[in-house]
Amino acid sequence: MNTREVMNTNEISRxxxxxxxxxxxRNKGANDLVIVGIRTRGVYLAERLSAKIKEIEGIDVPVGxxxxxxxxxxxxxxxxxxxxxxxxxxxxxxxxxxILVDDVLYTGRSIRAAIDGLMDFGRPANIQLAVLIxxxxxxxxxxxxxxxxxxxxxYHESVKVMLKEEDEMDKVTVNSKQ
Amino acid sequence: xxxxxKSKDLLGIKDLSPEEILLILDTAExxxxxxxxxxxxxxxxxxxxxxxxxxxPSTRTRTSFEIAGKRLSADVVNISVSxxxxxxxxxxxxxxxxxxxxxxxxxxxxxxxxxxxYFIAKILxxxxxxxxxxxHEHPTQALLDLLTxxxxxKELKGLKVSxxxxxxxxxxxxxxxxxxxxxxxxxxxxxxxxxIPVDIKKMGVKVFTDxxxxxxxxxxxxxxxxxxxxxxxxxxxxxxxxxxxxxxxVEKLKNAKEDxxxxxxxxxxxxxxxxxxxxDGPYSLILDQVTNGVAVRMAILHLLTGGV
Numbered sequence: 001m002n003t004r005e006v007m008n009t010n011e012i013s014r015x016x017x018x019x020x021x022x023x024x025x026r027n028k029g030a031n032d033l034v035i036v037g038i039r040t041r042g043v044y045l046a047e048r049l050s051a052k053i054k055e056i057e058g059i060d061v062p063v064g065x066x067x068x069x070x071x072x073x074x075x076x077x078x079x080x081x082x083x084x085x086x087x088x089x090x091x092x093x094x095x096x097x098x099i100l101v102d103d104v105l106y107t108g109r110s111i112r113a114a115i116d117g118l119m120d121f122g123r124p125a126n127i128q129l130a131v132l133i134x135x136x137x138x139x140x141x142x143x144x145x146x147x148x149x150x151x152x153x154x155y156h157e158s159v160k161v162m163l164k165e166e167d168e169m170d171k172v173t174v175n176s177k178q
Numbered sequence: 179x180x181x182x183x184k185s186k187d188l189l190g191i192k193d194l195s196p197e198e199i200l201l202i203l204d205t206a207e208x209x210x211x212x213x214x215x216x217x218x219x220x221x222x223x224x225x226x227x228x229x230x231x232x233x234x235p236s237t238r239t240r241t242s243f244e245i246a247g248k249r250l251s252a253d254v255v256n257i258s259v260s261x262x263x264x265x266x267x268x269x270x271x272x273x274x275x276x277x278x279x280x281x282x283x284x285x286x287x288x289x290x291x292x293x294x295x296y297f298i299a300k301i302l303x304x305x306x307x308x309x310x311x312x313x314h315e316h317p318t319q320a321l322l323d324l325l326t327x328x329x330x331x332k333e334l335k336g337l338k339v340s341x342x343x344x345x346x347x348x349x350x351x352x353x354x355x356x357x358x359x360x361x362x363x364x365x366x367x368x369x370x371x372x373x374i375p376v377d378i379k380k381m382g383v384k385v386f387t388d389x390x391x392x393x394x395x396x397x398x399x400x401x402x403x404x405x406x407x408x409x410x411x412x413x414x415x416x417x418x419x420x421x422x423x424x425x426x427x428v429e430k431l432k433n434a435k436e437d438x439x440x441x442x443x444x445x446x447x448x449x450x451x452x453x454x455x456x457x458d459g460p461y462s463l464i465l466d467q468v469t470n471g472v473a474v475r476m477a478i479l480h481l482l483t484g485g486v
Binding site: 083 | 283
């Protein structure tokens with residue numbers, strides 16, 4: 001297997017800083033913002049984004065967690081077998097601007113599932129998507145509003161995001177089987 | 179960590195491994211939140227059909243399975259025997275085969291004969307879930323009891339549990355003893371000696387015929403419903419005597435631990451096995467058990483019929 005590193009810890013940190021500024025600029029500040037991270041690594045990125053916004057703007061933006069297992073479309077095909085984890089959105093999202101956070105945007109199917117899940121919790125003013133990596137190959141009409149890095153990839157490759165909170169280090173790699 | 183159950187069916191706790199029990203409890207803890215939403219429904223089992231086939235009366239278990247299925251978007255059909263072809267003499271096997279011809283994904287069965295769920299599980303390709311069979315097992319009750327205890331105590335291992343009442347005829351007791359021993363808990367049973375099986379010690383439990391000894395030092399006390407029809411068969415002299423010796427009241431609780439949990443699978447006979455002030459008191463988790471019943475049954479339905 002061929003592995004190349006595409007982001008290191010500093011680059012990940014800078015990308016989150018830039019995304020935080022872009023979120024604040026687009027939304028004219030942090031009022032009415034909430035952040036929801038998709039399990040597992042989207043949650044850590046969501047927490048980092050919230051901390052960065054606090055640093056810049058001095059406002060605490062609440063962070064929720066969504067588990068999309070119950071909304072997935074790849075379960076019946078046997079593609080995945082996930083253990084259901086808790087969804088924790090301890091605040092109302094109605095009339096809020098929701099920043100949905102995930103690590104890698106690929107087919108868009110996870111995002112579709114997450115949006116369906118969010119809608120069961122209320123009627124947000126809007127939902128914006130922030131991802132660390134956009135690797136292309138969409139299968140649904142979904143795009144990122146904020147992306148840490150665009151990485152063109154082939155179908156044969158996989159993108160692996162490692163974050164300290166889960167993997168003991170910050171790193172993004174592209175792995176190819178060739 | 180495992181991510182699925184080995185069998186297509188849930189027939190008894192005896193067949194489950196400790197890892198499988200933990201998977202069910204963890205899944206139930208995750209699914210519990212859905213019941214607190216404004217929109218209490220997720221699409222996980224959309225297009226799945228679940229049949230509740232109840233040969234014995236039930237309020238809690240049947241409703242709980244029905245709500246659990248509906249919260250996961252499954253279609254749930256209830257069959258109660260009094261209004262079905264069973265009343266016309268159809269055999270269990272024929273009923274099961276006919277129901278299967280309508281392509282359900284799971285059949286939830288309660289039956290007065292021990293082993294009835296095993297019997298139809300062998301015939302049917304769909305999942306079969308035991309909702310109580312005779313004096314044999316009631317696995318979802320034991321799982322919801324474990325969930326209720328785990329929520330409060332975090333760790334199950336090493337906890338002391340006392341189960342009080344008619345142990346011989348109780349499928350709740352049997353399933354709980356299997357489950358609790360698998361999870362490394364310390365189980366004591368107590369009741370009139372006529373209502374305790376002779377070889378119960380083989381299941382690894384302590385036996386008392388004195389209530390006060392059984393509740394001393396217990397972290398959890400599970401009171402079983404005394405089935406009033408048993409008295410007619412002479413298994414204990416009178417309801418009043420039973421209540422005096424084995425009924426739980428505030429006075430008898432004085433010897434119990436300060437943070438003791440009181441549970442009861444329901445329906446309760448107020449003033450017989452449990453006094454009203456205990457059933458409604460601060461130590462009682464009887465209604466938490468009912469809430470957790472929905473979460474545990476959602477977990478079972480999801481693990482057995484969702485995905486793969």
